[in-house]
Amino acid sequence: MLSLYDFIEARERLGTVAVKTKLIHSSVFSKESGNDVYIKPENLQRTGSFKLRGAYNKIAKLSKEEKSHGVIASSAGNHAQGVALAAQRLGTKAVIVMPKPSPLIKVEATKQYGAEVVLAGEVYDEAYQKAVELQEANNYVFVHPFNDEDVIEGQGTIALEILEELPDADILLVPVGGGGLIAGVAAAAKLKNPSIKIVGVEPSGAASALAALKAHHPVMLDSVSTIADGAAVKQIGDVALKYIEEYVDEIVTVSDYELMEAFLMVAEKHKIVGENAGLLSVAGLKKLKEKGKKVVSILSGGNIDVLTIASMITKGLIVRGRIFTFSVNLPDKPGQLVNVSRILAEQNANVIKLEHNQFKNLDRFHEVELRVTVETNGEEHIQRITEALNKEGYSILRDNSNEVHEYESAE
Structure with missing residues (x-):
């Protein structure tokens, strides 16, 4: 097993090539998680990731x-x-x-x-x-x-940087794909501070670390399904697993929906672009039971193409309740569309898409379907809009499942 001295030597070896990425304090994630949260932005590393x-x-x-x-x-x-x-x-x-x-x-x-x-x-x-x-x-x-232990040794230098900058860190959240990053970070961190807690975060659709820990040996998953392509690994490494079993306290999983939400929040609140696998540890903040602790999430990479960024922002807005799509059946008579528009305007809901379909219902001479997409400020705003429409006699059906499922299929 690697020693603390091995990690210190590796850090010296990397001195001329690796960027020492500085911790970023996150007030928004601190508020949401009930902890004092910092982000380790390895997306700013040369080549765009910790690798x-x-x-x-x-x-x-x-x-x-x-x-x-x-x-x-x-x-x-x-x-x-x-x-x-x-x-x-x-x-x-x-x-x-x-x-x-x-x-x-x-x-x-x-x-x-x-x-x-x-x-x-x-x-x-x-x-x-x-x-x-x-x-x-x-x-x-x-x-x-x-x-590979030499690779694991290099990844562990991240923990040394974190603990040098924030020596009283309580918890490190680390993305898990094949296991090399968490193996190195966990070993270096525990050797430096045995009381620190290490939590791994992997995609629910590619939970090879959890499967290996349960079986006490690497397990080949039948398939993987996740938007976190960098962590879509069917089988965790046996060398990495040895370190995980020794030094990691807990492994949690996050869904693609939670990754979409994390992407939007990191981009909007911190002006940072993270790739899906890199955001695992940020999405994992919601899984912590602890409160009032100093927590560091390692944002492990930021290599993501522009088209995926656009899709992630849109889906993140849907998950956060910032985009609200609903359908409502209206009496087929003049003035109904204007009335709905008036209600939305009064509630400060910005209409971004509207479809008025007379042929949706078989009973089209009496009712038509109106499908509306509006920009909102979140779930509380959506609730106010819904209540205002209900008060005027309109029964609405919220619709966001199609967009998300279509996105997952595309990925």
Whole structure:
């Protein structure tokens, strides 16, 4: 097992390449969670995620002969960029195998760092198998994204930075995908301060860490389904699991809905763009039972394409009650649409979409359906709008499920 001295050495090794990301205090998340919340913005790290730390640490420790062979890695994107930049800095060839659905922004960024990119498989685990084949055929050095102690050692430097800046931190919330980040952070943090609590946060649709802890060995999930593509790992690493069992206090899961909400709040309140997997620890703040504690959420990455940002903002607005869609059946006579518009105006609801459909109902000569989407200030505002419409004799049906389900299918 790694020692505190190993993590300190890794931090020195990373001194010239890794950015020391400063903690950001969050008044909004502090208020919502009942704790004193800080964000560790590793999305501001070089390459846009924490992955550079582990990749550079691994490659920097290779011998000259090993570096001459080149390195290979499999990755959904962030580890790819970390390995590519580290290899470029250290003067060795890098080949990266990425799943075919990887976001284009991550594929292009990896190429820009000088790496050769091979697209294979639908998820990380399939890309990993292809990378193993290429490694054996070409004698490359494999740089695993999470199941390697040198990589874990590099990731753990995050904990040293946090505890140097906030030595009395009570709880660290850490995203969980393959387990390398939480393994390193948990070990370094506990070795530095044994009383600190470590909570891992993974997607409910890819809960490989929970499955492994229950079985006491890595378990291959039948499938994964999550918008957190960077954490869509079917099986956690056995090396990482050893550290998780030793140092992690709790693993919680969050839904895609909760990730959408976290994305919106981080973007709107802190002007920070986080990717879905990177936001796991922020979404996990709601799962804490503790109150009044100093909590640090590690926002692990920010590599997300613009189209996904647009979708996340829209769905986040729906989840937070900032966009309200409803249907109402109106008598088919003049003045009804004007009356509904008047009520919405009086309630300061900004109409952004309206559909007046005479053909929705079979009894169309007596009733028509009006479907309205308005911008609101949240659930309390929605309640006031609903009550105002009800008072005027309109019975409405709230509708937000279609938008969310359509979004999940698209992802």
